[in-house]
Amino acid sequence: MDAKNVIICRCSDVTLEDLFELFEQGYTTFEELKRIKRVGMGPCQANTCGKMVQWEIAKYFNKPLEEVPFHNMRPFTMGVKLKAIKEAAEDEE
Amino acid sequence: MKNKPFPKNAEVVIIGAGISGCSIAYNLAKQGQKNIIVLEREYITSGATGRCGAGVRQQWATKANCILAKKSVEFFENAQEILDYDGDIEFKQEGYLVIASNQTEAAQFEKNVKLQNSLGIPSRVLTKEEALEIVPHLNVDVVHSATFCKTDGHLNPFTMTDAYYKAAKRLGVEFYTYTTVTGIERDETKVTAVHTDKGTVKTAVVVNAAGGWAKEVGSMVDVEIPVYSENHEILVTEPVEKMQGPMVISFSQNIYCQQTPHGAFIMGRGDKNMPKGHDVSSSWKFLDEMSKTVTRLLPPIGELRVIRQWGGLYNMSPDHQPIIGGTKQLKGFYMACGFSGHGFMLAPMTGLLLSELILGKEPTLPMEDMALERFDGKEIRELETSVV
Numbered sequence: 001m002d003a004k005n006v007i008i009c010r011c012s013d014v015t016l017e018d019l020f021e022l023f024e025q026g027y028t029t030f031e032e033l034k035r036i037k038r039v040g041m042g043p044c045q046a047n048t049c050g051k052m053v054q055w056e057i058a059k060y061f062n063k064p065l066e067e068v069p070f071h072n073m074r075p076f077t078m079g080v081k082l083k084a085i086k087e088a089a090e091d092e093e
Numbered sequence: 094m095k096n097k098p099f100p101k102n103a104e105v106v107i108i109g110a111g112i113s114g115c116s117i118a119y120n121l122a123k124q125g126q127k128n129i130i131v132l133e134r135e136y137i138t139s140g141a142t143g144r145c146g147a148g149v150r151q152q153w154a155t156k157a158n159c160i161l162a163k164k165s166v167e168f169f170e171n172a173q174e175i176l177d178y179d180g181d182i183e184f185k186q187e188g189y190l191v192i193a194s195n196q197t198e199a200a201q202f203e204k205n206v207k208l209q210n211s212l213g214i215p216s217r218v219l220t221k222e223e224a225l226e227i228v229p230h231l232n233v234d235v236v237h238s239a240t241f242c243k244t245d246g247h248l249n250p251f252t253m254t255d256a257y258y259k260a261a262k263r264l265g266v267e268f269y270t271y272t273t274v275t276g277i278e279r280d281e282t283k284v285t286a287v288h289t290d291k292g293t294v295k296t297a298v299v300v301n302a303a304g305g306w307a308k309e310v311g312s313m314v315d316v317e318i319p320v321y322s323e324n325h326e327i328l329v330t331e332p333v334e335k336m337q338g339p340m341v342i343s344f345s346q347n348i349y350c351q352q353t354p355h356g357a358f359i360m361g362r363g364d365k366n367m368p369k370g371h372d373v374s375s376s377w378k379f380l381d382e383m384s385k386t387v388t389r390l391l392p393p394i395g396e397l398r399v400i401r402q403w404g405g406l407y408n409m410s411p412d413h414q415p416i417i418g419g420t421k422q423l424k425g426f427y428m429a430c431g432f433s434g435h436g437f438m439l440a441p442m443t444g445l446l447l448s449e450l451i452l453g454k455e456p457t458l459p460m461e462d463m464a465l466e467r468f469d470g471k472e473i474r475e476l477e478t479s480v481v
């Protein structure tokens with residue numbers, strides 16, 4: 001399949017072709033790709049694309065998968081409304 | 094993955110590839126300096142730059158910060174073209190609305206605006222009704238008045254740094270990422286070499302642009318830099334349609350909050366009980382306080398979903414103004430640190446001034462107010478109070 005038609009990150013609309021271009025430019029880790037193209041920064045927080053990006057890095061640079069670092073996990077795992085956090089905080093007071 | 098051989102000699106070694114290090118490298122190379130290398134422990138923008146709030150403002154309380162910020166904004170306005178960048182730096186000039194919560198704060202802000210205007214910064218004092226016209230979802234019950242500068246705004250820290258990085262690379266600067274500085278060698282008067290986990294490079298010029306780790310880099314050559322680091326937390330929401338033009342910021346309510354061009358809201362606040370150190374972890378306490386603060390000042394934002402939170406280091410100096418320059422203590426050792434949370438937005442001037450100093454040129458601005466020596470047993474002359 002044509003790399004430009006393969007969507008890797010659905011939240012930020014990043015294709016496989018975008019990743020190849022970044023690899024060519026010298027960005028070789030998930031953390032670098034994320035900061036240039038917002039891959040993994042959307043509502044799913046890389047829960048969809050994280051593994052796929054890891055695979056593509058491994059394939060492109062001919063590295064064993066276990067040598068490609070997985071992306072840095074940060075809270076949250078799912079979106080939560082600010083108002084809900086505020087109400088929960090006030091309930092505890 | 095990057096198996097470039099590590100060099101044995103360099104004319105300039107810059108430690109840190111955040112925006113300051115990249116801007117310094119670019120400015121040096123542009124003025125003809127050869128054989129520059131930049132060392133970075135992780136990747137470009139992995140430290141404070143990539144964790145910052147992406148704001149650019151000129152509404153400061155001290156003259157030095159005002160001038161540095163104004164001249165930096167002038168650069169940002171043309172940065173895309175000057176650096177011939179193929180991405181988008183996402184510079185959006187829709188202003189900063191600075192909220193005064195009470196009469197005392199309003200009086201200070203009136204003084205600040207006078208200073209800013211005298212330096213050519215187009216800020217002005219607004220009534221709360223005028224503020225409401227600019228940000229219609231503002232809760233005026235917790236607003237006394239405001240100030241506004243329409244040329245302040247948003248800038249993408251990743252792509253702005255990438256623009257400097259790529260321009261510097263085209264001019265011949267070599268970047269070594271995932272490379273840790275383990276020591277710096279000096280003799281009695283000058284620096285001589287930098288040790289890393291990839292090898293040792295001999296050099297006569299070392300630039301400390303290590304952000305949150307600037308003090309530790311200084312201590313490698315026995316130069317005491319009176320700065321410390323502390324964690325400041327931030328969160329980001331899901332992207333939504335445009336609903337807020339300017340950054341809204343309040344020092345007394347302890348919040349800054351803006352919508353990026355991409356649609357997400359970024360907001361942060363400080364914690365005066367935060368211990369000094371290098372911790373950048375995320376806390377539930379920040380979430381609790383942030384959600385209360387933002388829903389009080391900007392109620393409709395409460396409907397948005399938080400998708401991520403993180404922390405980053407402010408490198409605090411005693412007067413909350415940067416330290417940019419060399420030191421009489423050691424020839425060839427230069428530093429750009431102590432930005433106190435504002436290194437990103439001042440980087441164009443940081444790079445220009447420090448490169449001029451290193452190349453022995455007359456600096457564009459007098460640099461006494463930025464010198465390390467200003468703290469030598471002296472009282473603080475001018476404290477920057479406009480810091481979240």
